[in-house]
Amino acid sequence: MKPSVGIVGCGRMGTALAKTLGDKGHAIVGVSSLHRTSAQRLAGICDISEATDRPWEITRKADVVFLTMPDGAIEYVCESISKQDGFSPAAVVLHCSGAHPSTILASARKSGASIGSMHPLQSFASIDLTQNPFKGIRVAIEGDSKAVSLADRMTRDLEALPLQILTEGKPLYHAAAVVASNFLVTLMGVAFRLIQQAGVPPEEAFAVLKPLIEGTLANIDRVGVHQALTGPVVRGDVQTVETHIQAIGQTMPELLPFYTCLVHYTAVQAGEGNRISEEMVKTFLERCKFG
Ligand SMILES: NC(=O)c1ccc[n+]([C@@H]2O[C@H](COP(=O)([O-])OP(=O)(O)OC[C@H]3O[C@@H](n4cnc5c(N)ncnc54)[C@H](OP(=O)(O)O)[C@@H]3O)[C@@H](O)[C@H]2O)c1
Incomplete structure (x- = not known):
């Protein structure tokens, strides 16, 4: 069975992941966003049963949690979910920032979860998707070994190709993308x-x-x-x-x-x-x- 997914941050990346992973047979257990209306919009498009602005309510139930909010908010959102015991110790928590390392998710690791980053090397300019935006692109991956192996699997599910990078190489990797x-x-x-x-x-x-x-x-x-x-x-x-x-x-x-x-x-x-x-x-x- 494919790992279940929870998504926090319902903008362009969160929408692309929810839609594509859902299409590929992953159960999306719920979505959460700063504004509940954004979560409800995404839940409506992808037929997801739970939409909230209290992320720990959905992240607790997910095998994989994606934190897809602006880079500057990832660390404190992760901390706020950890404080609410919002990650299962068996979970993998991933963010999609190109510049920041997986270690900004350290609070989730303290809860027992594995942490990693998974950066799709593509420009997602809109939330309107007509086809799989991940098809054929590279996805840069780093983090704990369990997180890396799961991110590798999810990447292939998205019809993308994994690119393993060094945690300390992320700023230069991202500068190249810019x-x-x-x-x-x-x-x-x-x-x-x-x-x-x-x-x-x-x-x-x-x-x-x-x-x-x-x-x-x-x-x-x-x-x-x-x-x-x-x-x-x-x-x-x-x-x-x-x-x-x-x-x-x-x-x-x-x-x-x-x-x-x-x-x-x-x-x-x-x-x-x-x-x-x-x-x-x-x-x-x-x-x-x-x-
Ligand atoms: N777009 C790209 O081309 C691209 C490519 C590769 C990687 N990424 C990465 O993907 C991540 C998300 O980028 P994006 O382009 O999807 O951004 P975006 O379209 O601006 O969406 C960000 C979403 O995060 C939500 N959010 C903001 N603060 C939050 C909080 N405190 N708690 C929960 N949700 C919060 C916003 O919610 P509301 O709608 O509720 O206000 C918004 O829906 C970033 O790490 C970025 O580096 C983006």
């Missing part, structure tokens, strides 16, 4: 601003850049980051970069630190990949001072 996802969005926002300033209508900005973005991702996949680099830096074309700096300085000077910072790291990366000489790297760093 660069790959959040900063990509920031990067695209700046590209849209620049192309609109050049005269492309805003509604066409993404469509115009999309094949370039997709082609670049395909190149990284095929030949890796060093060989995927094209453009003025890898060609050693300092003059073109200076033309960009001049144009940005005249029209959107607030973007100059952003642009020069990225030229700096692009040149460093091109040097590391032996795509340009050390001398050329230095030239770019001198011409593109930022900060």
